[in-house]
Amino acid sequence: MSGVVYVIRNGLQWKDSPKAYGPHKTLYSRFIRWSSLGVFDRIFVALTEQAGRSKRLMINATHLKVHRTSASLLERGLFPAISDGQKAA
Numbered sequence: 001m002s003g004v005v006y007v008i009r010n011g012l013q014w015k016d017s018p019k020a021y022g023p024h025k026t027l028y029s030r031f032i033r034w035s036s037l038g039v040f041d042r043i044f045v046a047l048t049e050q051a052g053r054s055k056r057l058m059i060n061a062t063h064l065k066v067h068r069t070s071a072s073l074l075e076r077g078l079f080p081a082i083s084d085g086q087k088a089a
Helices: 004-008 024-037 039-051 068-076
Strands: none
Touching: 004 024, 024 039
């Protein structure tokens, strides 16, 4: 379970999983099998029931990748500054 969580949490490809978790194909197969069996759904239901709040649990799994040249767009004047305040030295 920890290998699957590690790969998803860090936004890795399965083939980039640490060797300590075993073969990446095994992790992927386990993830697919558990997903189709509803294991993760049952985990989320148990978590929401323990919280004592609403029956909905929302998890933000936003992952953004930016091209390496996008960091220099602000310096080149190709992207507007976020604020007009003083810039840090």
